[in-house]
Amino acid sequence: MSSMNTIKKNLEIRIYPAIAEKNDKGEKLANISKIESNIGIYRFIYNKELEFINYFRNLLLQYGYEDHVIVNDTSCSIILNMLRQEYPFLEKAESSSRQQSQRNLILAFKRYDDSSLKSNYPVLKTKKNQKDTFRIMNNNDNLRIQKDKYGYDKIKLPKLGLVKFKTSKEYRELLRKGSNPDDPTVEIKHITIKKVNNEYYAVFNITELYIPQEIIGPRQQIGIDIGCSKLASLSNGQEIPNLDLTTEANKIIQYQQKMSHTQPGSIRHNEAQRLYNLWMKKLVNKRNDYYNKVTAYIVKNSSFIAVQNENIIAWKHNKYLSRKLQLNAPRIFMDKLEYKCLWNDVEFIKVPRNFPSTQICSECGERNYNMSGLRNLGIRDWECPHCKTHHNRDINASKNILNKGLEIVGTTVQ
Known part of the structure; x- marks a missing residue:
């Protein structure tokens, strides 16, 4: 009998955002403008928080103090709350995607501080030669596959709406299991939406309890x-x-x-x-x-x-x-x-x-x-x-x- 393994998988599938905000049945759709807006907000938060950190670092150095700016969840959360008050349009983005942007900035500083990695100091993200992505975490099973009112499988993105997708039968079955709270074999951790060459993709990060198939015959x-x-x-x-x-x-x-x-x-x-x-x-x-x-x-x-x-x-x-x-x-x-x-x-x-x-x-x-x-x-x-x-x-x-x-x-x- 083969043992059960817990394995992590990234399932990349093609998605097709709509142009309209709602379908004929009144269901909210994750259209192109919403996805583009989230990509822009993801980049905006990263850049603004980095500008704040650079300003304080330069201010300390200007008055002869050593660099004591600590980049962690607490300091970045304070900056993010200030940004949300100053820029109301940030509320249009899904909340976990805003937090993920600052986590990426913290990770960039950790890599910079780790001398063994030899990473460069974090720089501002630009639209040119930049990966257009944002990430949404699965909190309380709000990220799942569900059928729309027409009976078709769609990806339910929190705050954005439903989006059409195409994938293999194997991937579709895994995502259905991950969307079922009563099925412990597959769990959806988060999803990354990315734009590549004017095409949109969703990368599901899942964990699966996997039992290897026993193969009959000599190996x-x-x-x-x-x-x-x-x-x-x-x-x-x-x-x-x-x-x-x-x-x-x-x-x-x-x-x-x-x-x-x-x-x-x-x-x-x-x-x-x-x-x-x-x-x-x-x-x-x-x-x-x-x-x-x-x-x-x-x-x-x-x-x-x-x-x-x-x-x-x-x-x-x-x-x-x-x-x-x-x-x-x-x-x-x-x-x-x-x-x-x-x-x-x-x-x-x-x-x-x-x-x-x-x-x-x-x-x-x-x-x-x-x-x-x-x-x-x-x-x-x-x-x-x-x-x-x-x-x-x-x-x-x-x-x-x-x-x-x-x-x-x-x-x-x-």
Whole structure:
């Protein structure tokens, strides 16, 4: 019997805000103007509170005092109450979204004060190159999926109204469970509304009590070598090719060049930026779809997975590899593999990055130092000088990664 896991999920779905404020049945709708207003208020509160804090910091420094301005919930709440009295239009926003704006500011200062993160001092948010988002917390089950008077499922946003959405049957069922207070298996924590390239999305943050499905039949122990010329090589001899993203990459470069040759704010610049965002979205969606299918297949047929914790950032410093790594994003592949293992009760082990997986013979264990260094990346096949076994570089590395992973957990290859 599989154990029950509590897992967190972010469900991103497309929403379609109305233009009218009410439908024919008199129900309040979360229209475009309300959402745009909340996005603007979210940014306005952040900027005004930051201006207050900067003013007091500069005032203390001007009179020779050290910076003693404490940025926390208490100080920011005082500023927010002052802003609400001075600017009555802030009452149009949902209350938890106002509070979330100041929480983000507090978090920005915490990151700045933490020397290990090396974060910059918080700056004002601008409409240019800015993520258009706001977040609503689920308080007293006021954020849910409910049917309108026509019988269709809609998202009920507190203070804003109902909004149409489209998603898969799986996501819809999860959201229905989260909207049912008598169902403890799914809980909706909050929702983030965002605008991307003139399209609106809702990201539900949920927690789910999840029982992994028991799969009948043999399941393998797999070692995976993440590569550049190929996405991954498995210890069972399978090789997973990279996705062909040439068309999308060329279009992105084309519209980047057009944006650099046009005046920001002009019609041609805006059109180039729209097409750039469109092709970037196509690339990301295509890659995510491919990685989801590949990782689901691997996890479904595995009981144990070992992957080397590669230093992808260091790889990007190599001018011959950086372009391909930027397109294929192997770190995203590894992250998807890891959370799917968690969801399906599959053991996932990361082998240390300093383990010489490509240099060791998987048959006799002899180490071949001639395979070390970037200068030997072109050698794809080699023969062990000790036992004379012929190896494919990547398959051999994946076998060594599997052996090392099993060694870490204290078991042997089955």
